[in-house]
Amino acid sequence: xxxxxxxxxxxxxxxxILQSGTVFADGNHKKHSVVYELDSAxxxxxxxxxxxxxxxxxxxxxxxxxxxLVIHGGGYHLLxxxxxxxxxxxxxxxxKLSGVxxxxxxxxxxxxxxxxxxxxxxxxxxxIVPSGVAYITDKQFEGWAYMHP
Numbered sequence: 001x002x003x004x005x006x007x008x009x010x011x012x013x014x015x016x017i018l019q020s021g022t023v024f025a026d027g028n029h030k031k032h033s034v035v036y037e038l039d040s041a042x043x044x045x046x047x048x049x050x051x052x053x054x055x056x057x058x059x060x061x062x063x064x065x066x067x068x069l070v071i072h073g074g075g076y077h078l079l080x081x082x083x084x085x086x087x088x089x090x091x092x093x094x095x096k097l098s099g100v101x102x103x104x105x106x107x108x109x110x111x112x113x114x115x116x117x118x119x120x121x122x123x124x125x126x127x128i129v130p131s132g133v134a135y136i137t138d139k140q141f142e143g144w145a146y147m148h149p
Contacts, residue, residue: 041074072132082121105132
């Protein structure tokens with residue numbers, strides 16, 4: 001009976017580990033991925049979102065978490081305000097130094113007649129996505145967690 005029970009138990013345990021997706025073949029833990037959405041033109045909310053992301057980075061899972069901040073709609077206000085606000089610049093720079101990627105919706109740029117090179121703080125061509133909401137949805141379909149603080 002023990003000869004049958006032990007292999008069955010090991011097989012069930014192996015299936016559970018593979019199903020959970022928490023371990024790769026090389027033994028490394030799966031990296032978490034989170035997409036944060038910012039669509040508010042309220043500066044207090046924008047700063048709170050940056051603070052939430054900073055706290056996430058400082059959490060136990062933070063160092064192994066891939067974080068993207070997707071900005072669309074009124075959220076563009078954060079990056080236009082940062083052009084003249086050194087504290088916002090420092091907050092954004094610190095997040096980027098921690099590995100956070102900031103993505104900006106091209107539809108938002110066009111509808112608000114914004115030039116990312118001149119109107120926004122530290123935005124580059126590679127940071128622009130065609131549609132912010134579609135980008136967020138695509139990340140969710142890829143298994144990313146979604147946060148809308």
